[in-house]
Amino acid sequence: MAVRDGSGQCNATVRPVWPKFWVGIALQIRSRMSRQSTRERLEPVLDPAEERLTSRAVLGATIGNILEFYDFGTYSFFAIQIGQAFFPATDSFASLMLSLATFGVGFVTRPIGAIVLGSYSDRAGRRPAMTASFTMMSAAVLLLAITPSYETIGLAAPSLVVFARLLQGFALGGEVGPTTAYLMEAAPAEARGLAVSFQPASQQIAATAGALVGEILSLTMTSEALNAYGWRIALLLGAATLPFGLWLRSVLPETLHRPEAPVLVTEPGGQSRADRRIMCLGFVILASCTITTYVTGYMTTYAMNTLHVSAPVAFGTTLISNAVGIAAALLGGLLADRAGRRLIMIWPQVTALLMTYPVFLWIAESRSAFALLGGLGALTLIGTIPYSAFYVSMAEGLPRNIRGGAFATIYAFAIVVFGGTAQPIVTWLIHLTGSALVPAWYMLFASAAGLFAMLMMPETAPLNFRPKNDPS
Incomplete structure (x- = not known):
């Protein structure tokens, strides 16, 4: 029977040739050296025995996911207002279509971000990739929220909005893979399913939060105020939490090299x-x-x-x-x-x-x-x-x-x-x-x-x- 280890390699079962006593001594020495080298590292690494870190790791990955999907989805909710601010046209339908087309631009760069940031997470680690994704999303959200209208700066306004959407799509494309891998690797083997389920659950939470913010703003603001700056408030509410999200992700323990429970390989x-x-x-x-x-x-x-x-x-x-x-x-x-x-x-x-x-x-x-x-x-x-x-x-x-x-x-x-x-x-x-x-x-x-x-x-x-x- 072949067993796949955490690195994905297949290893056949081999009989030990050392006496059990010397095997035990070697394992103890290696364990002490590993703990010593871990303490000397600047990056925190997830210790399987420290289950309290698991909760913090899941929280950090989930909160970042919620914030990113909230910011990405808020654009869709306020597509009409954003279209009027940045894409003035002869009729409202044309303005809305230009706004929706800009929203769709964000999907174009998703595969690029997935390939670049996803592969980066497999080489450098989950935490650096998630932090990079969140940083780019933060910059895109702030740019979209503070960009002046078309009436103020002309064609530069829609150009900046398109750039922000491209950056958002790139960041979000590189978010799901590293985050899902991190949630699985951070959790104990018997709780992986629940930990990873926070990935789809967090997207639903973000959609709900965006809908509630939009509904509250539409009920408490006049239509003129909503069109003028209400959508900016919704984006800035998400941006206000970005420093906390960046800090939380920057101190997450790394999981890329954490030992994993073996999985059966049916075809050696x-x-x-x-x-x-x-x-x-x-x-x-x-x-x-x-x-x-x-x-x-x-x-x-x-x-x-x-x-x-x-x-x-x-x-x-x-x-x-x-x-x-x-x-x-x-x-x-x-x-x-x-x-x-x-x-x-x-x-x-x-x-x-x-x-x-x-x-x-x-x-x-x-x-x-x-x-x-x-x-x-x-x-x-x-x-x-x-x-x-x-x-x-x-x-x-x-x-x-x-x-x-x-x-x-x-x-x-x-x-x-x-x-x-x-x-x-x-x-x-x-x-x-x-x-x-x-x-x-x-x-x-x-x-x-x-x-x-x-x-x-x-x-x-x-x-x-x-x-x-x-x-x-």
């Missing part, structure tokens, strides 16, 4: 092939997750434009789905630690697949608040659980030396290809067919593809913490 000598297989399956699953997430985020527009429900009910769908998504993401990670990765990926995905069409049929026919909020909430609850298990499964399945870069790159390309096109495709298909069930069919297609890939994913839970009935 075929590690490269196994890595490519996991990356291909991961791309399909992330594409499925991206489509489901973006279609769910489209439900506010869908409820108002297609179902013609009231605005409060329509906006309530976003808050309900985000709140349920936070709880479901954490629940998925917790269950993955108890029952293994594959079971928690597969069975909730099957359930969500069977629920999707009946739920949307109920919503489309009744067009009631209870159907919209209750049905979508239940679907979000079940449908989010498998992806938390997948996050930790893919992070565990990738060798340490490519984990950050591979995860970041696959995630970024899935977002660019399927996230940026999901809502336009659904809108176009609804217009083409006139059917209110288009989101259901699109989500069914994505969920089926994701389920097919999940069925081929290996069990990656550490050998010592797998369920007793796990056959692998």
Whole structure:
């Protein structure tokens, strides 16, 4: 039997030739030298025995993720106001489209940031890559918040905004991979699922925070004030927390060289092939997750434009789905630690697949608040659980030396290809067919593809913490 160590290499079992006494002496000397060299380093390194550092590490990675996704999403919420400030046009529609096009520019640089910062995290460490990503995001947010309007500095205003969006996209592209790898490596083996689940949960928290800030500002400010400077307040609220986030990340302990629990390799000598297989399956699953997430985020527009429900009910769908998504993401990670990765990926995905069409049929026919909020909430609850298990499964399945870069790159390309096109495709298909069930069919297609890939994913839970009935 071959076992993969933390560096991703396959090592055959070799009989020790030294007497046990001398082996013990050698291990003690090496342990003392390792502790001494660690104390002499300037960088803090995570000690497996210091579990209190695990909590701080998870908090630091999660807070940074929340702040970055909040800043990235706030632009989307205030797209109309930003368009009026930086992209004046002959009509409001043209101004909005220019603003949305600038928002889309941020997706272009995501894969570049994923490749550059992700691979950097595999060479230099998770902490330097996360700190660099957060620093670039901080600069982009401040630039966007303080840039004068088009009326003040002319063409320089939209040019600076486009540059800020490119920098934001680059930084965010390099955020997810190193952060996910860090969360997995910082956690004890029996709690990896819960730790990594803070990655998708933090994105939901950021979306909820951005929506709440936007809602509060829109209710407390006049439309003139909101258009003039309200959106700047929302961005500066996020920027106010940036010094704390930078400090927190700068003192995080490093995890790149931390020992890991062994993972079984089913094909000795075929590690490269196994890595490519996991990356291909991961791309399909992330594409499925991206489509489901973006279609769910489209439900506010869908409820108002297609179902013609009231605005409060329509906006309530976003808050309900985000709140349920936070709880479901954490629940998925917790269950993955108890029952293994594959079971928690597969069975909730099957359930969500069977629920999707009946739920949307109920919503489309009744067009009631209870159907919209209750049905979508239940679907979000079940449908989010498998992806938390997948996050930790893919992070565990990738060798340490490519984990950050591979995860970041696959995630970024899935977002660019399927996230940026999901809502336009659904809108176009609804217009083409006139059917209110288009989101259901699109989500069914994505969920089926994701389920097919999940069925081929290996069990990656550490050998010592797998369920007793796990056959692998």
